[in-house]
Amino acid sequence: MVYMTDHGRTKKVNQGMRTGTAEWLEGVGAAEIVMEDTFNFECDERCMGRCCNTIKIILDPWDVESMARYLEMSGRDFIGKFCSLEEDQRSKWPYVKLHEAEKGPCVFLMEDGRCRVYPVRSRNCRTYPVGRAVRFKPGGEKEEKFFMLERQKFCLGHTSARCWTLREWLEDSDSPAYYDRTDQYFELIHYANTVLEVGRWMNSRTARIIMPFLYGPEVLRAKLAISPDGVGHEEFYTRRMKALRVLLTELAAGFGFGPLAGGTGEEVEDAGIMDKVGEILISG
Numbered sequence: 001m002v003y004m005t006d007h008g009r010t011k012k013v014n015q016g017m018r019t020g021t022a023e024w025l026e027g028v029g030a031a032e033i034v035m036e037d038t039f040n041f042e043c044d045e046r047c048m049g050r051c052c053n054t055i056k057i058i059l060d061p062w063d064v065e066s067m068a069r070y071l072e073m074s075g076r077d078f079i080g081k082f083c084s085l086e087e088d089q090r091s092k093w094p095y096v097k098l099h100e101a102e103k104g105p106c107v108f109l110m111e112d113g114r115c116r117v118y119p120v121r122s123r124n125c126r127t128y129p130v131g132r133a134v135r136f137k138p139g140g141e142k143e144e145k146f147f148m149l150e151r152q153k154f155c156l157g158h159t160s161a162r163c164w165t166l167r168e169w170l171e172d173s174d175s176p177a178y179y180d181r182t183d184q185y186f187e188l189i190h191y192a193n194t195v196l197e198v199g200r201w202m203n204s205r206t207a208r209i210i211m212p213f214l215y216g217p218e219v220l221r222a223k224l225a226i227s228p229d230g231v232g233h234e235e236f237y238t239r240r241m242k243a244l245r246v247l248l249t250e251l252a253a254g255f256g257f258g259p260l261a262g263g264t265g266e267e268v269e270d271a272g273i274m275d276k277v278g279e280i281l282i283s284g
């Protein structure tokens with residue numbers, strides 16, 4: 001059983017995400033910290049966003065949705081303009097990465113060093129310099145570990161006199177709400193990997209089917225006439241994750257995997273399952 005680490009701010013940390021172990025974080029000297037532990041940190045205005053030039057930022061579905069909404073775009077247009085769509089080598093799971101933040105300035109870094117989407121910056125950007133690893137036990141119980149990440153030499157934030165407890169830092173950055181939504185997503189991926197063995201059957205067709213559930217809420221809303229006034233964004237996100245779990249289970253069954261294995265491979269085309277999934281989106 002492995003931990004899934006939040007995607008960190010550095011390339012090295014993202015390599016850790018792929019290996020997926022809390023032990024890896026410990027291996028690079030990122031000691032575990034608890035809520036009342038303290039550390040010094042504050043972004044330094046002289047820095048002009050140095051970290052925003054050197055990182056790989058993988059966006060969660062909630063990141064994409066929040067940023068797209070903030071910029072008054074659809075999720076699809078947001079990804080088309082600012083991101084690349086990739087697939088995890090092992091699980092074939094589709095994921096979204098912000099353009100250019102790894103080899104050049106992030107697309108949202110402004111000339112004055114500020115972030116154009118700061119109020120909705122991604123979870124990775126929000127929680128830095130704190131890293132976190134989470135795992136789901138077989139019974140579904142969640143276990144979290146928090147880590148202070150490697151101190152980047154170029155980051156002036158660590159020289160600040162401003163002292164925080166971990167609890168204060170997380171609350172100030174509104175991280176718990178982001179962690180909650182990330183964990184719904186992580187739990188889904190964990191289920192898809194371990195129960196449905198998604199890496200053995202995910203292909204471009206099935207990836208296309210699940211994309212609106214991950215990154216295109218507006219597509220589902222339009223199809224089912226669900227307005228944000230009727231079902232708020234947070235609630236709709238939760239329903240999407242729940243509906244996707246049902247849909248993935250049916251898809252897996254068609255390929256002979258998961259608890260419903262033994263189907264014909266055509267189930268997803270069946271009106272019954274799409275009705276069931278639609279009902280979850282409409283009614284919860």
Ligand code: SF4
Nearest residue numbers: 043047049051155157
């Ligand atoms: S001080 Fe550190 S975290 Fe802040 S902008 Fe600079 S490199 Fe990034």
Ligand code: SF4
Nearest residue numbers: 052106108109115125
């Ligand atoms: S989204 Fe904002 S905070 Fe995050 S890397 Fe880009 S400019 Fe920096």
